[in-house]
Amino acid sequence: MLSVRDVTFRHGRTTILHGVGFDLNRGDFCGLLGPNGSGKSTLAKILARVYRPECGAVTYDGADVLGMSRREAARLIAYVPQSSEVAFDLSVRDAVLLGRNPHIRVQPAARDWEVVESALDLLRLGDLADRSVASLSGGQAQRVLIARALAQEPRILMLDEPTSALDLRYQIETLQLIQEITASRQIISLIAIHELTHAHFFCNQVVLLDQGRVAAAGAPDAALSAERISDLYGIDVVVRPSGSRVEIFPALFDSGGDTHDNAGR
Amino acid sequence: MTTPSNEVAADATPSRPAPRPSGRPGRRPPRRFKALIVVVSYVLAAALLIWYVPIGTADVTFGDVVRVLRFTVTGAAVPEDFQSTFTIVQGLRLPRILVAAVAGASLSLAGVVMQAILRNPLVSPFTLGVSPAAAFGAALVILTTGGAGNAVLVTAAAFVTATVASVLVLGLAHSKSSGQITATVLLLGIALTQLFEAATSALQFIADEDTLSAIVRWTFGSVNDANWSDFSLIGVVLVASLLVILPNAKHLNAIAFAGEDAARSLGANVTAIRFGLIGVSVLLASVVVSLCGVIGFVGLVGPHIARMIIGADHRYLIPFSVVTGAILLATADTVGRTIISPIVVPVGIVIAVVGAPLFIYLILSRRTGR
Numbered sequence: 001m002l003s004v005r006d007v008t009f010r011h012g013r014t015t016i017l018h019g020v021g022f023d024l025n026r027g028d029f030c031g032l033l034g035p036n037g038s039g040k041s042t043l044a045k046i047l048a049r050v051y052r053p054e055c056g057a058v059t060y061d062g063a064d065v066l067g068m069s070r071r072e073a074a075r076l077i078a079y080v081p082q083s084s085e086v087a088f089d090l091s092v093r094d095a096v097l098l099g100r101n102p103h104i105r106v107q108p109a110a111r112d113w114e115v116v117e118s119a120l121d122l123l124r125l126g127d128l129a130d131r132s133v134a135s136l137s138g139g140q141a142q143r144v145l146i147a148r149a150l151a152q153e154p155r156i157l158m159l160d161e162p163t164s165a166l167d168l169r170y171q172i173e174t175l176q177l178i179q180e181i182t183a184s185r186q187i188i189s190l191i192a193i194h195e196l197t198h199a200h201f202f203c204n205q206v207v208l209l210d211q212g213r214v215a216a217a218g219a220p221d222a223a224l225s226a227e228r229i230s231d232l233y234g235i236d237v238v239v240r241p242s243g244s245r246v247e248i249f250p251a252l253f254d255s256g257g258d259t260h261d262n263a264g265r
Numbered sequence: 266m267t268t269p270s271n272e273v274a275a276d277a278t279p280s281r282p283a284p285r286p287s288g289r290p291g292r293r294p295p296r297r298f299k300a301l302i303v304v305v306s307y308v309l310a311a312a313l314l315i316w317y318v319p320i321g322t323a324d325v326t327f328g329d330v331v332r333v334l335r336f337t338v339t340g341a342a343v344p345e346d347f348q349s350t351f352t353i354v355q356g357l358r359l360p361r362i363l364v365a366a367v368a369g370a371s372l373s374l375a376g377v378v379m380q381a382i383l384r385n386p387l388v389s390p391f392t393l394g395v396s397p398a399a400a401f402g403a404a405l406v407i408l409t410t411g412g413a414g415n416a417v418l419v420t421a422a423a424f425v426t427a428t429v430a431s432v433l434v435l436g437l438a439h440s441k442s443s444g445q446i447t448a449t450v451l452l453l454g455i456a457l458t459q460l461f462e463a464a465t466s467a468l469q470f471i472a473d474e475d476t477l478s479a480i481v482r483w484t485f486g487s488v489n490d491a492n493w494s495d496f497s498l499i500g501v502v503l504v505a506s507l508l509v510i511l512p513n514a515k516h517l518n519a520i521a522f523a524g525e526d527a528a529r530s531l532g533a534n535v536t537a538i539r540f541g542l543i544g545v546s547v548l549l550a551s552v553v554v555s556l557c558g559v560i561g562f563v564g565l566v567g568p569h570i571a572r573m574i575i576g577a578d579h580r581y582l583i584p585f586s587v588v589t590g591a592i593l594l595a596t597a598d599t600v601g602r603t604i605i606s607p608i609v610v611p612v613g614i615v616i617a618v619v620g621a622p623l624f625i626y627l628i629l630s631r632r633t634g635r
Contacts, residue, residue, distance in 0.1 A: 048530040074532030081527050088386060088577045090522050098523055101515050102532035107580065133522075148523075152531070 001025050002156060002188050007056030009042055009212075016042045017212045019056070024190070024205060029182045031199030031220070032192040034209035035233050040192040041082070043209070044160040047190070048079030060156065074102035078154035080145050080162045086133050093129040095144050096120055099151030119151040122177065138165040146174065150181065157182070157189040164194065171195070175202045196237075196248040200224055208232060224248065299581040302574075306588045314366055314595055318358050321603040325350055325358070333359070364491035365598040365612060366591040367499040368553045372560060373567025373590020374503065375546035377583055378510055380568055381521040382539050383447045389564035390550035393431045393450065393543075394457035396561070399554040401461040402426030404468045404480045416490075419483065423555035430457050431547040435540060446539070486560030486613025488598055495556050502552050506545045507587070513538055514579040521579070560613045562620030563590050569627050 002024045009017040017039045024030050032040045045051045047058065049070065058065040060076060068076070078099065096119055100112040108116075120126050123143045128136065133144060142165045149157060157178065163171040175191075179202050182189040193199050199206055200220040208215040208223055210232050216223040226239040229248065236251035315334075319325045329347075333354040336343050343351045375390035383392070402422040410418065434457060438449040465484075469477055510517075516538050519528035525535045553560065567590035568582070575585045594612060597619060601610035 045526065048526070050526045050529045070529065070534055071532040074530060077530070079527065079530035081524070084524055084527060086522065088521055088572070090577050094518075094576075094578055095522060098519050098531060101519055104515065106512065106515065 001061060003057075003059045004043075004047075005057045005059075007043070007046060007053045007058065009039075009046060009051060009053045011042075015212060017046075017053070020209070020212070020214055021056075022207050022214060022217045024188045026186045026188060027183055028188050028205045029179055029203045030188070030190045030205040030207060031203035032190055032207050032209065033194075033196065033199055033224075034215070037211075038209040039212040040209055041160055042212075044079065044158050044190070044192055047077060047156070047158045049073045049077070050079070071102050074152065076154060077156040077158055078149035078152035080149045080157075080159040082160050083138075083165065084141070084145060086141075090133050091130055092125055092133055092136070092144055093120065095133050096125075096147045096151050099148040102152065115151050115153060119147040122150060122181075123147040139167060139170050142166055143170070143174070146178075155187050157187055159189065159191040161192050161194065163191075163198075171198065178202075196224060196229065197246070200246050200248060221246075299575055299578070303581055303584050303588075306585060310366075310588050310592050313592060314362050317362050317595060317599045318354060320599055321606055322353065322358070325354060330354055360493050360496050361488050361491045362595055362598070363496045364499065364557070365488045365595045367496060367503050368488065368557050368560065369563050369567065369594025369597075370587040370591040371499055371503045371506070371549040371553050372564040373571070373586045373593070374506060374510070374583065375549040376564030376590075377568035377571070377579070377586040378517070378542050378546045379564075381517040381579060382542055383450060384521055384524070385447070385451070386569070386572075387565070388451065389561075390546050391458075391559075391561065391564065393434045393454045393547060394461060395427045395431055395547060395550045396554050396559040397458045397461035397465065398430030399423035399427035399551065400484050400559060401465045401468070403483045403555075403558075404465050404472075407479050407483065408468050408472055408476055420555045424551050426461075427551035427554055428547060430461065431543075431551070433457070435543060439540070450543075484559050485611040486554075486558035486616075487611035488557055489609060489611065491557075499552055499556065502549060503587075506549050507583075509545055510542060510583060513542065514583055517542075517579040517583075521577070558611075558613060560594065560616060562616050562624065563594050566620050566624055566627070567593055569624070573627075 004023070005021045007017055007020045008015065020039070020043060032043065034040050042051065046053050047065075049066070052066065065073060065076065093116060096116050097108060097112070099119070100108055100115065104112055117126075120129050123146055125140070125143060125147055128140060133141060136144065142162060146159070146162055149159070159178070163174055166174060175198055178189050178191065181187070191199075191203070203220060205218065206220045206223045207217045208228070215232060216228060224239065224246070226237055226248075229237045229239070238247075238249055238251050240247045240249075315330060316327070318330045319327050329350050332347070333351055335341075336351065337355060372390055376388075379388050379390055379392060380386050400423070402425060403419045405426075406415075406419045406422040434450060434453045437453055438446050465480075469480055472480060516528065516533035516535075519531045519533050520535060520538065523531065525539075529535050550564070568586045570593070571582055571586040571589040574589075575581050594616065597615040598612040600619075601612050601615040604610060604615075
């Protein structure tokens, strides 16, 4: 179980996170939602051990995530940043191999290469493996970052808006893939994401952040009400059941006048 | 290099799979050969250095060099008729070539580390202002001790000012550390370079003619006065630095290719590595500059050539940059010795004359991707 307790983070005089806390279990795929500047990326970086919170605790099955060595933490949690600039020429395969860093001493072993190849295959990067990362499209480069995180064989996968550079098809494929891996490997995945409909459909848990505080946490059905979303984003939204799923969209084109009513659950 | 060009940007779809290169994967040497290339390159470099020894001296043959090496290794008594050849080769030529080799290796090694940590292929060990600071320290001592000066004191002063300047840059950058540390380091380095160049110019302005020529001669990097103790000193620092740097190769990969944040999440202690390894680079560059003067371009071009041949994986790039730097500087010095013989052109001038066009070529021939 991943347990985040009372995490507070300041940048200069601005407090970015105020006592954030939530729990996730193995197999949970959690959407980290909230407007721009609500603290999603900061929370992601704290879990990835990029930032150190001012106070609070993060534990995984009782182990202190913030206190363990960087190598240990890197074996536990993989982080997919929003984007990555490449200053040097590097092949896709070597870029994915970076994910093995916490597992290797100096030289990668045969097993490391196997893991890299299977991560490449999972993200359908096999044909691009020898290409330079600099020659890839934005979407391909994003998938390389996800493959790198999977090669890390983490028990917690922290993705910071991994789908924002992807076209619709790859967004869905990526989310399906993460959902599938989360279930099959029984890991915990967290994804910072703006697409509320996608989050509702793919994630079994969501955490809504509002100016550094948890506004709601839990199952998407309960947490993502039209009222709460409208309130949080400052724009009227419609939450409309559509078959077994739910569509969430701005009320711009909705003249039916049922903006808030059908959300009440 | 960050924006993909259009013709390669299209995502490969399953219906239109990108052609898989058959047989040879990629344009770079396959991985299992990279280690072999590194080993072979060290053997070749050693052979090349021995081959350079007799060049430019009419009465020394390659056989003589081998003989000298045998006497040196076995410690056997040198015959009377061979004594003068032995002295030339053992006392002058060998240390000169070896110092050029280890100095080039050190600068190239420092360059590859700086480029990785600052994530910028255009920085060099002198980016932090090491060389103008060293030149200022040397000029100050030459001026105050008058003309010729005390060689050891000049060297020490150059080393101290170079180190102080770099520590200043790193310290200031760290105190203001908020994400943009790389840009801060680069800008502070530029500022300090300007400052020390102005200060050295001021010293030159008030110096008399003899002192002025001594200062100018010092700033031309050269290995003309190289001796065995220079070789040992640079060599020891080089080997010790390699022992510190090589185990961090995978972390350098993470920092260079994934960025500092991602490198942290991949298990690298970025802050410690950044300051530790920049410190090692500064030490390497300061030692070379204080003993040989300012030798530019090797720290920039050496890593570039190495990267073109063996690829960007630092596990191979680091040891290979050592070789390219060594060969580059030893070759430049051999050219400088022989091109308008008997006049010896300082290696710093040769490498700048050869290095600048070479670097321009490297930049212009650099394609996006691949």
